[in-house]
Amino acid sequence: MRKIMIFSNMYPSAEHPTYGIFVKNQVRLLESAGVEVDVVAIQDPGKGRKAALKKYMTWCGRAVWQMIKNRKVIALTHAHYAFPTGVLSLVGKKVFGIPYVVTVHGGDIDQMAAKSQRIADMTKRILQQAEAVIVVGDKLHADVTTRFGVPEAKVHVMSMGVDTSVFKEVPKAEARKQLGLPIEEKIMLYVGNVIRAKGLLELVEAFDSLKMSLPDSRLYIVGSQKDDAFAGELRSFIQENDVEDIFFKEPLSQSDLALWMAASDTLVLPSHHEGFGLVALEAMAAGTTVVGTDVGGLSYLLKDGAGFLVEPENPASLATGLWNAIGENAEGIDDTVVRERVTANSFETILANLLSIYRSAGKGRVARDE
Template structure:
């Protein structure tokens, strides 16, 4: 079987910790490596962004194919949207030149999903998609997020057209069904794995000496991309509330494009009097991360949303306790009270409280360190690899077995949508050939607002947001799914069905904290 992986906006070989590089890069590369080890031929398609080989042999059976689309330089992720038609055309040209072609297309993130949807239809192939993040969920998770309507509209279309959807957690699966109208029968939940050969506990004294850290003083760690959704500002304020002042906070991640956010965090640390305690490490290579996890007493993941939370898994594999937000996939990744703590409030106080507890109790931290055996049972890479492989093979076989013109998912007849696709809209902007429409939404480079359409899935998603707001109560902010509360007021955090998502069984005082949306 030959598999075409699509990662349009970021290369799996790019240095980690940059503005657009993180868990998804690791996921795509490691999944592709494992599939290649099993004998599958895998090509990863990504955008050319430098003076690099057009085709690079990464490993036996695994190639990275760099596709020309826009200037051959790094550009903002948002700008790539305008170059997706060119990316799709050149990717199709390359695919058609390959002897034997491909058997399945596996797209990652919505921009890749757009190109993958078109390519799968044109080459009559099954299309597997994994979104990694969802625009609707990001907008609901943090006030101030501004993911465009165009992204959300296309995500809905891609979800409806996909042969199969891979989700990293049951929570992501629920959100896709609730807000995007995705077919539950097409979704497969395969939690991300962790390489236990790489991520394992290392000698703490050696790790600290290697990183020039104090031998005994507390070390706190944050790892990821420097962006607002990761909640780093919450962590800076939280450590500023700690009674002790002998700690070191390591912030790992961020490249030159994140300079403005780093400057904000540095100013925040200075304003709270902890500049001397905070070290910005920048981006580090993946194989160096285990030294950071092993050197730290606690790894903190204060994100507003995480579809899975790979950093938490890597930290636990290295025997490091995790204090994380109770959001998204982190709920099923971190075992509250066993491998760390889950914090249901997006404000510094609760994080500071748990950090004080862990830093003041070495015995408790030691009890939390058996997270690695837990992961060995729950998240072995080989098992996740096999699950993903079964999903791809099952869907690919089913797609090839059925007639090509049935009008079913991913195989629509021209001009016919069927009951699950209520409307089709054809828009042909410059540079895009006829028939390259995505049903129910305009082409990516059509002027926003020039063409509008509303589908049944759009209406269902909007209605779900409204229903959540009505049943949760509270005051709606400008963005659906956010509830505001006056400092000190008692606000229950419950789902649309009334379930206590905090798992506390009683109301908590907000103390000025942001109350997370139930749908995140």
């Protein structure tokens, strides 16, 4: 297979090791299969109008230059996020005749395309002119085909995948010993950005309501606090309501995160909207019960007894779900369904599907003499 060029507006760096880590994981997966990959990405999550303009202009310039230099050997480009990243792939197709694939992750459809009609129209153009569109959840499939008019034959439902060599079951006592956590307490874990749309205010309220029944319980919130205003509001909310045993942690490496998941009684993801919910899948692979809101990809991941689905933006429903998962009379989950979901989204399965999409999308440009 000839060279694949990956465009992404999120990609890890030494300073920000978890920023777009799911894209880097997929790049490594492709490289492990012998695929030559070039990455042109933004690695700085910093905000601010002036800084954002500079980094995006630099990124666009690098992308165009790389396509000019490599236009004869690029099989296709793969854009992560329809807008703005897909603009680069669209330019590559129009100017250099390079076919492209685009992965829709959720925010690019649910939020970015809703900002203006101009962005919505550009998103539609990007999606319709792609050789293939990958969506990370069933709801996104419906959105792409109905709202943006992309033919179903071009749309593929495929998550970013879970590395089961990293996210795997470890005996809870052993994991807690390694992390220095108490064996007897109930530990709830949230992993993700500390932003309002992740439902953290509702999570704190739900956790507080459970403390009477589960006095020996802790809540760990692991993630980037890049929204300073909301992070301050959340901490004030915790203090004003005198909620104890809530601990904040900075983003963790994947190996450390896998151990934290294995050590926890439940992973809770109370999002208001969610493209797929990769951390939920990772927790399932680590053998941890997941409680999540009935939105986006979580609706699929946790249905049929694979986890506990609760109403979004509803602290009472969230508290009930957490109680069902880890309370005195905790309900069980269907381990067979969990294993099926994990296997369907394992790196091995994802790689096979992705290479098939590339071959079809790139046609003669992808194939090489072997």
